[in-house]
Amino acid sequence: MAVETFITLDRVSVKYPNAQDLALDWVSMSVPQFAKVGVIGNSDAGKTTFCQLLAGIIPEMIHARIEGQLQIDRNDTKQKPSIGYVFQDPESQLSGLAETVADEIAFGLVNAGLSESEIDQRVKRIAQELELTSILQQSPTEISGGQQQRLALATVLVVEPDILILDNPTSQMDPRGKAWLFEHLAALKKQTIFLVSDEIDLLCEFADYLCVFAQGKLLAFDIPARVINQADQNHWPMALPAVYQFAKALSKTMAGTYRYPVTLGRLKRVMHDDDD
Amino acid sequence: MKLTIEQLKIKNALTTIVGANGSGKSTLLKLLLGLYAPSQGTISLEGQDLKALPIKRKLEMIGLVFQNPNDQLFNATVLQEVTWSVRQLGLPVVEQRAKAALTQVGLEAELTTNPYDLSLSKRQLLAIATILAIDPAIYLFDEPFSYLDFPAQQRITALMRQLSETGHQVIVVTHDMDWLATQSDEILLMNQGTIQFQGTPAALFTNHDFMKMGQIAPPRVMQIAQNFGDYEVYLSIEDYLEKIQQKNL
Numbered sequence: 001m002a003v004e005t006f007i008t009l010d011r012v013s014v015k016y017p018n019a020q021d022l023a024l025d026w027v028s029m030s031v032p033q034f035a036k037v038g039v040i041g042n043s044d045a046g047k048t049t050f051c052q053l054l055a056g057i058i059p060e061m062i063h064a065r066i067e068g069q070l071q072i073d074r075n076d077t078k079q080k081p082s083i084g085y086v087f088q089d090p091e092s093q094l095s096g097l098a099e100t101v102a103d104e105i106a107f108g109l110v111n112a113g114l115s116e117s118e119i120d121q122r123v124k125r126i127a128q129e130l131e132l133t134s135i136l137q138q139s140p141t142e143i144s145g146g147q148q149q150r151l152a153l154a155t156v157l158v159v160e161p162d163i164l165i166l167d168n169p170t171s172q173m174d175p176r177g178k179a180w181l182f183e184h185l186a187a188l189k190k191q192t193i194f195l196v197s198d199e200i201d202l203l204c205e206f207a208d209y210l211c212v213f214a215q216g217k218l219l220a221f222d223i224p225a226r227v228i229n230q231a232d233q234n235h236w237p238m239a240l241p242a243v244y245q246f247a248k249a250l251s252k253t254m255a256g257t258y259r260y261p262v263t264l265g266r267l268k269r270v271m272h273d274d275d276d
Numbered sequence: 277m278k279l280t281i282e283q284l285k286i287k288n289a290l291t292t293i294v295g296a297n298g299s300g301k302s303t304l305l306k307l308l309l310g311l312y313a314p315s316q317g318t319i320s321l322e323g324q325d326l327k328a329l330p331i332k333r334k335l336e337m338i339g340l341v342f343q344n345p346n347d348q349l350f351n352a353t354v355l356q357e358v359t360w361s362v363r364q365l366g367l368p369v370v371e372q373r374a375k376a377a378l379t380q381v382g383l384e385a386e387l388t389t390n391p392y393d394l395s396l397s398k399r400q401l402l403a404i405a406t407i408l409a410i411d412p413a414i415y416l417f418d419e420p421f422s423y424l425d426f427p428a429q430q431r432i433t434a435l436m437r438q439l440s441e442t443g444h445q446v447i448v449v450t451h452d453m454d455w456l457a458t459q460s461d462e463i464l465l466m467n468q469g470t471i472q473f474q475g476t477p478a479a480l481f482t483n484h485d486f487m488k489m490g491q492i493a494p495p496r497v498m499q500i501a502q503n504f505g506d507y508e509v510y511l512s513i514e515d516y517l518e519k520i521q522q523k524n525l
Contacts, residue, residue, distance in 0.1 A: 042397070043395040043425040044397075088396060089346065144297055145302065145343045145418075149297075171423060172422050174295070174490075198425075198426070241496075242454070242496035246497070267503070
């Protein structure tokens with residue numbers, strides 16, 4: 001069955017005013033609806049530009065010259081799909097208007113015109129899931145960095161947008177917070193997700209596709225196993241999943257053109273195949 | 277944030293502070309820097325009360341790299357950012373120190389760039405360079421890897437090793453268990469404003485109660501081993517491979 005394309009980038013380039021180099025350079029990709037896309041790359045690779053372009057922040061809030069075509073289909077929904085964006089730096093996310101954590105989470109829901117009881121319910125639920133319940137009445141400015149990052153996430157997740165774009169949302173979160181987020185996102189079946197993260201192991205378990213950026217160019221857009229094997233063969237400067245390193249050290253290969261597994265599930269299978 | 281610490285001694289080594297979000301890690305670093313004074317008790321540095329030290333002397337001895345580099349940078353160029361702190365402390369050979377520090381973090385080509393035109397990863401490197409230029413005896417890093425990309429993480433890890441091997445005290449707050457498993461000599465586990473555990477990575481990963489309390493996941497290699505029914509402590513993939521090879525012999 002052919003998968004229907006939902007988001008298309010056709011030879012897209014982005015250049016910021018005064019910048020010498022292109023921030024995105026001739027990027028093309030087709031992303032199916034409800035796909036989970038992991039976005040990786042080093043500093044200045046173009047990951048944040050890519051996210052902000054998808055979210056419409058470029059050019060709406062950040063000025064830049066765009067060439068090529070970005071198209072987001074309406075698909076089965078009659079309305080334009082809603083988009084939620086989580087900034088890399090949680091301090092940029094917070095409205096600065098809310099006096100309490102609870103108000104900050106409710107902010108987007110109030111704007112969406114939901115009823116008070118519905119808002120109250122949703123705020124309580126997401127606060128509990130992100131372990132913010134005990135600090136709901138505190139000011140967003142006086143909580144810890146990791147808690148601010150959880151709050152930034154809550155403000156976006158609570159509105160349940162059709163497309164979620166998350167720019168390194170767990171950089172300051174403790175391991176349980178990270179694990180929660182990856183599990184939560186994996187369970188969202190009706191949303192298309194772009195997730196920038198350095199957690200290569202978790203990303204390989206989570207993502208349908210990985211895209212790798214370097215100096216504004218899209219180096220790869222493919223299933224995680226193929227991307228990681230390709231990255232290693234080409235010595236791309238990036239972290240490789242522990243599973244991959246382990247399988248490679250033991251020469252446990254998979255059938256097919258790409259060689260070593262990148263998820264625990266596949267690793268288990270290739271180890272067991274060997275025992276037979 | 278309320279912090280209650282009965283007694284804590286940190287010796288020369290690479291020490292890591294772990295704990296859940298909001299457990300008091302950043303507060304502890306700020307106490308050690310003297311940004312907050314304890315409402316009770318004392319913090320002493322080489323036998324001297326921290327409160328009694330003049331602020332200049334304190335900043336010469338202890339440097340903190342903030343969690344968010346945006347909290348730390350405010351000059352017009354990268355070079356000025358680094359020379360500013362050196363000048364404030366009245367240290368000699370200002371430019372030379374600054375340039376050497378920027379070379380150490382790999383920003384030697386960005387001297388005239390505005391810090392806010394740098395990517396977050398490079399901004400974090402710049403924040404580290406401002407402390408390196410002062411070369412304090414004690415380095416405090418508050419989640420230094422949050423914004424560093426992979427090559428920068430490797431560079432800063434090597435730098436921390438080098439610092440701790442040349443007699444500096446390096447204290448790192450991090451959530452990266454794979455990193456601390458292989459790099460850290462000693463771990464402090466914080467929970468609700470108290471120190472619950474002080475010991476080696478292996479000792480921490482052996483204790484399920486502490487791991488649960490600190491919301492800690494074992495290093496990825498232990499998850500792999502556990503997947504194959506092996507619940508031993510492994511700190512690196514090499515550790516586990518060695519065990520497998522021994523078993524097969």
